[in-house]
Amino acid sequence: MNIDIRVAHLFSALNDDQVRQVMESSHTGTFKDGESLFETGDEAARFFLVIGGQIKLFRVSANGDQKIIDIIQPGNTFAEALMFMEHPVYPVSAEALGAARVISFDNRRFLQILSESNEVCFRIMGTMSQRLRGLIKEIDDLTLQSATTRLCAFLLRRMEEVGMPDFTLPAAKGVLAARLSMKPETFSRILQNLSVKKVLVIKNNKIKIMDEDILRSFAHLESIYGLEPEKSIEIKGTSMTDYCKFTLTPTDSRE
Amino acid sequence: MNIDIRVAHLFSALNDDQVRQVMESSHTGTFKDGESLFETGDEAARFFLVIGGQIKLFRVSANGDQKIIDIIQPGNTFAEALMFMEHPVYPVSAEALGAARVISFDNRRFLQILSESNEVCFRIMGTMSQRLRGLIKEIDDLTLQSATTRLCAFLLRRMEEVGMPDFTLPAAKGVLAARLSMKPETFSRILQNLSVKKVLVIKNNKIKIMDEDILRSFAHLESIYGLEPEKSIEIKGTSMTDYCKFTLTPTDSRE
């Protein structure tokens, strides 16, 4: 199997010779579901490119809970930012989500190439910049939002990615719950509630969005992206130990 | 006032000539308390170096709450990661915390210098890498931890920074509360509680840590840094509507 690593943004500026150099230090590996690539605190001498399956990046708390920081899809690199630290140590753990295939690269070798090619440096900085932005958004989601909000935003994002209101959840519900920083029970209850409200239909892990508008108002996507902060949705809180028990007045709230 | 911008890590690799070039596009500004440098969504054509006071980076939620992402201290740059994006837009808002003095720089000019100097590129990548790590840790703090845990971890970090158990809070309590993603009331109550437990003594915004060990066990710092995850602290939960109402058994929990 000959994969051109230039599919990854990070490598896209490399010439044939450089690709060959990088590949010399590379190592391709296959991982079974749940198998670990590295753990938080391990020395980070290599970085990775996912070429098949998914890799889950996560941290574990004192009480054993795990928070999924990111799920890396094929074609994407991860842990490449570490090579610029003096004592590179992985800040997260990584394991395969289902069977996965990754290529790993030696930091030092790549740094050498970097020192010759300015363009590649710029690519890296671009990638890192995006990742920074992603993390900031993540912090946003985590703090400024409720569990319902987070889940709705997630569903919308997913729908937009797929391009249709009908899609399969990209991972097991428990995994998604951890990704969205909530317990599986909470995840389940919120989905249930959205279902009761006829906002969507669930069947196993297939979702069909029925009322995108309401979903969108639950998600407050505008505010997440810092756009139209003046458009706030009126929510009549009538909660009663039950999640998501509010009636959204679907009038356009700007008069 | 002649400040050598090379105090900032980002500029440290520049030679005299490059410094002069960068300074040509620079602009020094003074900001009053609460004055805004830019807002979320603004076009990001410049980045900044704080030379006096503090700059608060934050995001605002739909309901008007603000979450402080970072507080930038003198000698540090911020928003420099954005210059590598095609449509740079600030992902956060920035305003002065107290009177502050900053120098701003033109992205394009700096990119030009970058394209000539590989060393500077490496510095930038190092800075960004650290920032990424910081944000991951932040996400950690936010999700895997309770408000009490966060505050205790914060106090410990502060104590280690200062090097003594006696210190002044680095900002108003309300600001710190936002930094730690909690309401001022919650912040106050937790401090109160720690005080009742004789873990610390508060006087205005001066703090004196009395029992570092207990504080440390509240903070679970080991797990935050991914070290010694096996050392879990036994906490007998006896909560009753009251925060932090648990009796910590101060026996070394590894037998």
Add this chain to the structure above:
DNA sequence: GCTAATCCTTGACTTTCATCAAACAGTGTC
């Protein structure tokens, strides 16, 4: 096809934290 194992759902209950409201400093101004 049956069993085991895993994952998901549901219900009752608890905990944590936010909210609202009011009292209480501390600080600066006139």
Add this chain to the structure above:
DNA sequence: GACACTGTTTGATGAAAGTCAAGGATTAGC
């Protein structure tokens, strides 16, 4: 020193989400 102003504390209450426990549903293994 009286005044307002802002920031902090305190109390009462409510809502959101976690916990525990048990029951269903799916999938995998044989």
